[in-house]
Amino acid sequence: MTKSANHYQVLGVTFSSTQEEIRRAYRVLARRYHPDLNPGQPSSEDTFKRIAAAYQVLSDERARQRYDAELEGSSFYHDEYQRATRQSHARTKKSRPAAASAYQQHATGRPMKQKPAPQAKRGKSIIEKLTGKLSRFSKKMASSRTPEPAPVSFSVLEISLDIRDALFGTKKTIEIPLGQGTKKLSVQFPPGLRDGSTIPLSAGPHDQEQGIIIIRIAPHPFLSLQRKGLVYEVPITIAESFAGGQFVIPGIDEPLSIRIPPGACSGDELRLVGKGSFLKDGSRGDLFIRFMIVSPEAPDAVGVKDLARAFEGYYGKNPRDKFPKALFE
Numbered sequence: 268m269t270k271s272a273n274h275y276q277v278l279g280v281t282f283s284s285t286q287e288e289i290r291r292a293y294r295v296l297a298r299r300y301h302p303d304l305n306p307g308q309p310s311s312e313d314t315f316k317r318i319a320a321a322y323q324v325l326s327d328e329r330a331r332q333r334y335d336a337e338l339e340g341s342s343f344y345h346d347e348y349q350r351a352t353r354q355s356h357a358r359t360k361k362s363r364p365a366a367a368s369a370y371q372q373h374a375t376g377r378p379m380k381q382k383p384a385p386q387a388k389r390g391k392s393i394i395e396k397l398t399g400k401l402s403r404f405s406k407k408m409a410s411s412r413t414p415e416p417a418p419v420s421f422s423v424l425e426i427s428l429d430i431r432d433a434l435f436g437t438k439k440t441i442e443i444p445l446g447q448g449t450k451k452l453s454v455q456f457p458p459g460l461r462d463g464s465t466i467p468l469s470a471g472p473h474d475q476e477q478g479i480i481i482i483r484i485a486p487h488p489f490l491s492l493q494r495k496g497l498v499y500e501v502p503i504t505i506a507e508s509f510a511g512g513q514f515v516i517p518g519i520d521e522p523l524s525i526r527i528p529p530g531a532c533s534g535d536e537l538r539l540v541g542k543g544s545f546l547k548d549g550s551r552g553d554l555f556i557r558f559m560i561v562s563p564e565a566p567d568a569v570g571v572k573d574l575a576r577a578f579e580g581y582y583g584k585n586p587r588d589k590f591p592k593a594l595f596e
Contacts, residue, residue, distance in 0.1 A: 302315060429484075461482070505562070
């Protein structure tokens with residue numbers, strides 16, 4: 268098994284990582300390399316597949332134990348064990364009995380008799396085996412170990428913003444979990460956010476609370492932020508769709524004069540360059556006016572159905588001629 272195929276390295280975790288740490292690492296990486304957020308980058312899709320495959324194995328305890336057993340004996344297992352051993356040696360000095368044993372072994376050429384190490388039970392994970400082999404170092408380190416830095420608390424938060432705040436930016440006070448309680452932080456949300464945008468979260472240069480904020484845009488009755496730009500759905504009447512028309516509608520920062528072309532259908536769009544949402548570089552994106560034909564509010568009124576049937580004679584062909592017999596073949 269090569270290092271490139273190692274699930275622990277793919278997720279950026281170690282043998283000793285907990286299931287919660289693995290889950291957090293997966294969520295951050297899956298969001299960063301999701302194909303929908305990286306259009307035109309085939310490598311992102313391959314990376315996302317490797318991330319998903321690694322999480323599928325490491326998130327299941329039994330599958331993780333089987334995978335750890337497969338890793339035992341590999342170069343990666345050896346490197347991980349040697350790394351842990353070097354770290355333990357760096358934190359403690361060799362005891363006198365151990366030094367005497369090493370000297371006698373060097374002088375006589377014969378190793379000191381030692382009690383055989385207990386064999387790990389069949390089925391135990393590689394994490395448990397490593398823990399057992401390094402237990403003798405932890406006992407020596409207990410009295411001389413220097414205080415280690417407090418562990419960093421990493422949070423993944425989803426924050427809902429209305430579309431106005433996403434377009435223009437805003438400042439909000441949020442709460443992050445901290446131990447058994449919470450901590451309030453003031454966060455500046457820049458303009459031009461999209462659904463799924465991420466913002467790094469840090470409580471301060473000396474604090475141990477870090478994380479990431481994932482933006483969720485609340486639905487709006489007429490506006491939607493899409494990858495191509497800001498889409499504005501404008502309802503029109505049947506008569507306007509036939510003959511066209513012109514009217515003024517409110518824009519995000521100024522009124523807009525809209526001209527409906529004759530023969531407009533539901534879903535047809537009018538593109539207004541530089542009238543959309545604000546971008547990170549300070550420029551403006553495009554606004555897409557999408558026409559939506561609305562039926563009369565009184566479909567049972569006298570004569571309405573007869574007028575609707577009269578339209579049938581003006582269709583040159585059935586609009587569903589090219590409609591597939593099945594969506595998936």
